[in-house]
Amino acid sequence: MKAGSGSRRFVYEETEWSEEPMSPTGRLMEDVGVHIVAMLGLGIPLNLPVFRAGIEKELLPRYPRFSSIQVMDDSAGGKPRWVRTAVNLDDHIIIPNVDPAIVASDPEKAIEDYVAALTTVPMDRRRPLWDVHFLDFPTPKATSTMVLRMHHSIGDGMSFMTLFVASSRSTDDPSRQAAMPPPRRTGPIYQLKPRPPLLPCKALLVWLLSYLVLVWHTLVDGVLLIATILFLCDPRTLFTRADSGRKAHIRKRFMHRSLSLDDVKLIKTVINCTINDVLVGVTSAAISQYYFRKSGDIISKKICLRSFLLVDARPVSSRQTCVSKVETGNRFSGLICPFHIALHDDPLEHVRKAKRLMDRKKNSLEVMLTRAVGDFLVKYFGVKIGAFVLRLFLTRTTIMLSNVVGPAEQITLCGHPVVFMAGSIYGQPQALTVHYENYGNTIEVTLAVDDAQFPDCHQLLDDFDESMKLIKDAASLHTLTSVHCD
Structure with a gap:
């Protein structure tokens, strides 16, 4: 109606x-x-x-x-x-x-x-x-x-x-616009160290070496990007789309759950990492927990899968400025984010591995390269070829992963107070999409799953909640242990 x-x-x-x-x-x-x-x-x-x-x-x-x-x-x-x-x-x-x-x-x-x-x-x-x-x-x-x-x-x-x-x-003060949280970074996702003074020579050498590392990582990531387009596929698991991504208009189901932002910040402080590192670690832990329970596999060998992690390509020096002048269009890129299906005695190990991975990705121009490849394909080969390549690329990775930063306080939209925000996407050729969204003092995790492939999808959502609790408890124990040792 x-x-x-x-x-x-x-x-x-x-x-x-x-x-x-x-x-x-x-x-x-x-x-x-x-x-x-x-x-x-x-x-x-x-x-x-x-x-x-x-x-x-x-x-x-x-x-x-x-x-x-x-x-x-x-x-x-x-x-x-x-x-x-x-x-x-x-x-x-x-x-x-x-x-x-x-x-x-x-x-x-x-x-x-x-x-x-x-x-x-x-x-x-x-x-x-x-x-x-x-x-x-x-x-x-x-x-x-x-x-x-x-x-x-x-x-x-x-x-x-x-x-x-x-x-x-x-919502608390209708006379003003809601505030956005401070930026987690002030520049692009990749890290370029400022040039040091000419003296001492050791500082200059370290600066030059950092650029060599950046070039090397970019070269490796570029080769893996092209290899994924041509032939490199993730191993087939219960997360792989059953029809290999060939069918269109697959029915998607969306489920969401609220996680505590304070819990995420506690883990962030203990590991000395970013909020995004924590969320990637929680995803890895939840996927692992679901896999081992569902498959009954008790092997100790790690299974490496890859997600396509979406990254906002806009400058983020002032998010409130971006709000004042809303930017239309698509200004995002992405990078290949590997993670392992594995069981760890210490749940914090999932976050530590995510931190090492993301630190490595920050020393690469993969985000710029991915966007440049997409623009090049569309400009010189047409949108049909570009879309074909994008579909092929996505079918060879397992999960779509993204995180959107929302307002730091609750908002009232068109005269109606908003108590939660949960967003996701459909139409992409992957069976599972994991989306995180900050809103106030919570982070909403939303799963988009192929309806027929995940009949027990709510158990998977429960695994995200349980994984967060396990990692938070481990972080709390680590904090108490550190206090007693001091």
Whole structure:
């Protein structure tokens, strides 16, 4: 059922941004068919007129691609362009009729089933490629739930997150915009040491050596990137997509769980690493726990799998500046992140290994190389070849992994307080996607799984919760031991 309030249309104001060519990354996402799903738990029942007015006033003016369609530009060799158009919100706001008996029995499963069914429904390409669905019934986590579905060609996770923050207010202080957390890094993911003074010679030698290491790591990562495109595949495990990624429109199920940001920071302090290192370690531990229980395999040999870790390519010296001026489009890259399926006596070892791996990746230009390869393929061989190569590359890795930084405090969006944010993607040729999202004092972990391949997917989600507890307990014990030793 669609929302009804007449057929009023939102008509954009004429600006310099009436047309814009699609970026190479956007064209790749278009051809591969990747979509973003953002589930927002609301703290009050839906007030449709208020939310609708907020969309018209806040979201549409700030993000031009919500008011744009894709048009082929014959004068530019048949390349697609974004062209502004009038938006009829009745075409984009949907309030479905969900069976009351199903809702009463298990409201969270009712939402899961609805969103899973949504992943099999194509979007109408004659309209801007987004729609919002309101499930106006309570769950243990929220009073009502909003599901925003968008085509990945119109933007990436970070651009949408900054849009949400820019269009909202702080729940604690509605007079101001919500604050973003301080940046975890002030430059690109790779590390370049500043040039030392000419004297002493030892410092200069160390500086030159750091560049040689950077070049060597980049060369190795580049070879592995090309090898993965050509022939290098992960070993087949129960996480490998059963159909090898050939089928399209596979039904995806999304589940999410809240983890404590304070627990993550405790582990971060004990290991002296980053929050991202902790999350990669928790993923490795959870995947290992699920694998050994499910397979019954008790071998001690480690199994090395690889994830494709998405990385925001925007400068992050000031996230609040990015919020003030929302950046549209896709500005992300990625790197191959190996992890081992293994059991460790000390759960912290998963995080230590993740730290060593990510420290190694920070001494490489792999992120720049990956983006350059994608742009090169689209520019010189066309989007069809580029999309084919991207699909081939993704089928030869096992997991998609990402982490999006959200606001440091709870927000009120379009007059509705948001109690949780859980986002993910579908359309990519992998059976499992793990997505982390900071919001306030929690980190929401969202799993997107092939519905038929993981009938016990909630056990996998439980493993993430259990792995976090085990690693946090080990970190707490390590802290107590250190205090007693001192």
